[in-house]
Structures are given as C-alpha cells and as structure tokens.
Amino acid sequence: MIVFISIMSVLTVGCGLGKGTAGDLPNNHGPNKQSDNNEVKEIHGMIENIDRLNLFVENVDSGKDDEVRLTRYTIEGDPIFHDLTYHDAKLTIKMDTTKDKFGQGEVTTNVCKGIQKQESDTETKYILEECPNLPELLTISHDVDKEDYFAFDLKYGIGKKNEIDTKKQVLKKDLQNGEFVDVSDFQFSKKELNAIYKWMVYSNYLNEKKLTKECNQKPYESYVLDVWINSGSRHFEWSECDKSDDGKEMTKLVHNILDVLKKNSIYQSLPKVKGDHE
Template sequence: MNVTPDSKLLCKLRIMVVLFRSLARAALPALLLLVLATGCSLFDRGGSSAISHKIDEEKDVISSNGNGVSNLDKLDSFMERGSGSQRIVQYTIEGDPIFIELRYKGGRLELDYDTTEDAFGSREVKTYSCSELVRTEEKHQLRYSLKGCEGDMGDGDLLIVSFDLSSQDKFEFVLKYGFNHRNEINTVNQSLVKDMLNGTASEISDFSLPQADRQSIYRKLVLANYLVEKQLSTSCNLKPYESYDLTVMINSAERHYAWSECDTGRDGKTMTEAADYIIGLVEAGDSYLQLPAATGGVK
C-alpha cells in the first residue's frame, strides 16, 4: 500500500489525538484534587445577568456608600403605586456596583440581587420573594426594610439613609437669595441680612441657628443628595428674577451651588425646594422676626 504525504499527516494527527486523550485522563484526577484543595473554580462564576448593567442616572435609585442617595423619590413612588418595577444600584466601599431589581408580582415583592460586578461578593444573581417593603423614618435616619422574606434572604434593611448631624464634625452654610442675592443667611459669620427692597439692607450680626433647626436643615440637604454634582443654571429670562447661591461646609469639604428661579430642571427644582425650606425655617425664627419689614415695592 502506498503511503501519500496526506496519509502521513493524517496518521500524525491521529497519534496526537490519542496522546492528548491519554494525558487528559491521567491529569484529570490531579486537577480535581487541586481544585478541591484550593477551593477555586475552573469556571468564571460571574456568568450572565438578566439585569441590565447600564446605569440610568435619571431613573435608577443610586446609593453611593454613605455619600448620598440619588432619585430616592423614585423608590417612594414605586412603593405608592404597588406595581411595576424599580432598580436600585448600591456601590460597595470599593466602588463596585450591586444591582437590585424590584418588582411587584402576584401580590408580593420579588427582587433580583445581582453581585456579578462585586469583586468581593458571591458574583451571582439570586432571586428572593418578600411580602412588602416598609419605609420608616426615625429620628436621624430613613429605613427601607424588607418584610416577610422567604428562603435565605431573611427580613432586613434594603436601604438606610442617615442624616444624624451629631456624627459630623462641622456643618455650616451660607445662603444668598432674592434679587441679586441681597438676602443672606450665614451661619459661619452668624449673620442675617434682609433686603429692604429700597436699596438698603438690615442686618443682624449675632444670629445663632438653633440646633434643632440645624438638624432639620441637614436632613433636608441629605435627602436632596447635596453631595453629588448638580446640573444647575443661573440664566433666567425674567426681569427681575430671584437667584440662589448656596455654599455648604461639611467637615473638611465644601460644596457650592448657584442657580436661578428659572431653573426648572430636576436638580434645579430639588435645590430650590431645599433652599426655600431653609429660608422658611429661618424667616419664621425669632432672630429674623426682629428685623424691620421691607419698605420697597418689589418683594
């Protein structure tokens, strides 16, 4: 029988296959022992997730590991509706996102818990079922707790927003507002300035904000997620128009925001609500009420 070059190559390939199979059978027990001894997996545990990992800054509730929670109102609306779905993105201390998909199904609350991007987590997706999500506001924190959960999930807190002012070393702020920022609330210099609307201003230089009011204002700012960057606008097509300038000093950090009453964006509305809350609280206090009434024609 003649042996052609092609048949020689085929023989060599067959010999290689046989050798590979023999080596694989011999090495497999040792490889399995290595896996058992080290506790490591031969396969990527991450797998694929049914939850999208594309973060939506407008719709997702985003918890930044102690640096505030964005879009918390979305979670409140979801709970009020009692239908549909809502996603929460929780960042770990290392900066890895954990994705939580909530949905009402069959009269219960179902959630997918996705840790596939958490480098120090189990890197898997698990589904749990609970009877309800409960919102509880305590003295210095807001809790969102899961109740009536089945399986190994257990009842517990899904999200906690803390606004305990006593845990901060420093909290001061300067808020300028009104036409051309002529009004000012300044806890740094302990002063109040009131625009008399006639070209003059009246001032108190020994202003002291009560601790209860400080705590209340701090809570409002935390719920407004004041620590994150805001998309604000100072432009306005009204004449005259009111504008706001807020500087917050928290511990060793400082945040500054400037916007006008014409800013109707999401962040503009949130910051206007927070500023108006501060203004209303201070202007209802004894110190401000000592100031004379404005005499000008423009409020």
C-alpha cells in the same frame, strides 16, 4: 470618606469627608451621573432620585403594582443592584452582586410582604416586611452630630440680598423696600440643622452640578450656596431660570431650607416684607 457598605444587608449610610479637599469629593461621571427616572442611586451616603423610592413605598401601601431599581455603589465604585417589584400583593426583591469585584458575585431573590419608610430627626430607614434574609433595604443618615464639621452659607432672592450663614451665625432679610434686617448670633436648633442636612443629602449635594446663572427674565431670583463638611467644601451658583435636572434639584433644596427657616421662632419675629421688587 468613611463608608460602611454591606452586600447582604444594608448598613447605615452616612456622609463624612476626612482630611481631603473638595477635589476628593465624588465627580459627575461613572456611577455619579444622573439617574434615570426609575433608578434610585446611593453613592457613598448621597442619594439620587429618592422621590422615586418614596413613590414605590406609597404604591405598595395602596396596593398598586410598581417596580423600581435601587443601585448602591461600593467604595471601589462597583454597583450592587436591588430590583424591587410589587405585583399581586407580593413584593419581590432581586439582588445582583455580579458587578462587585469583592462581593459574592451572585443573584439572589427574596419575597417579602411589603416595605415601610421610617423617618426620625437623624435617619430615614426603608424596612422590608417579613423578609428575613434582607430585613433592611436602606438607611440614610442625616445626623450632623456624626460629622466633625457642618456649616453653610446661602444667599438667595432678587439680587441675592437675603442670607443665611451658619458659619458666621448671620441672618439677613431683605424687606424689599430698600430696608434690611440683620440678626447676629443666629443659630438653628439641632433639629433644624438635621432637617436641612437631610435635604442636602437627598439632593446629593456632594456631587458636581451643571448649573447656570443665566436668566432671560426680570426680575429673577438667584442663588449662591457654599457648604462646608468636615475638611471638604462645595460651591454652587445658579438662577431660578435653570430648569435642568440639577437646577430644579438645587432650587428645591433652597425651598426646603427656607421652609425650615420660616418655622424658626427668631425668623418669625422679624418684620414682614414691606415692598415688592419691580
């Protein structure tokens, strides 16, 4: 995994796996365990709890006092803390590198005017306004062109009868009356793939998830997601009944993928659902 991490300035965050296997991916322990509600984590290009940082940006924009912690981890696994506080129309950021064995080992404080979120098809930036010592807080890359290989296979719905497979370029739609529509040579546009990749990065998809396939209701939706990134892969299975943090995060990811799919012109040309599962 190639990662460029700076202490005094935050460089572009990417997600790339080299020639390693899935076993080389981050594990759900140490810095990779679930963030608390007021902490955002950046772990080698993956993001946890990004909605909390977005809420902080919204609160600053509306003049509402707020505070949040952004914790970034070096390639050695050492945390660098960024504590952001907005109070009386002033944004203060305290950066603590004392836990970084290879850093400067100090605590510095900067006062800024505000913070902005700038989003494009390939990256999302959080920019600190009038903060010369730390102008850029965080950059999240979601550009599939920067990866050697990216593909996914998602089976979803009642009985997992719907499928999006970008590896085999197959799209399958369950009309819910016993009929199916199959599309071969299906491809997303680069913009659509970047949007899907962005939601995967936001869901920290490389991290191990504690998921369950069990469900005590009928019918229920279930999901299987396989992701291939460079030489690594991830496999997930769960149901809509999984209300754990990981389960809700992964179900949200599926909904975001389907939002992209439903705007696709090929999908819009397919027949509408004709029935309803009992």
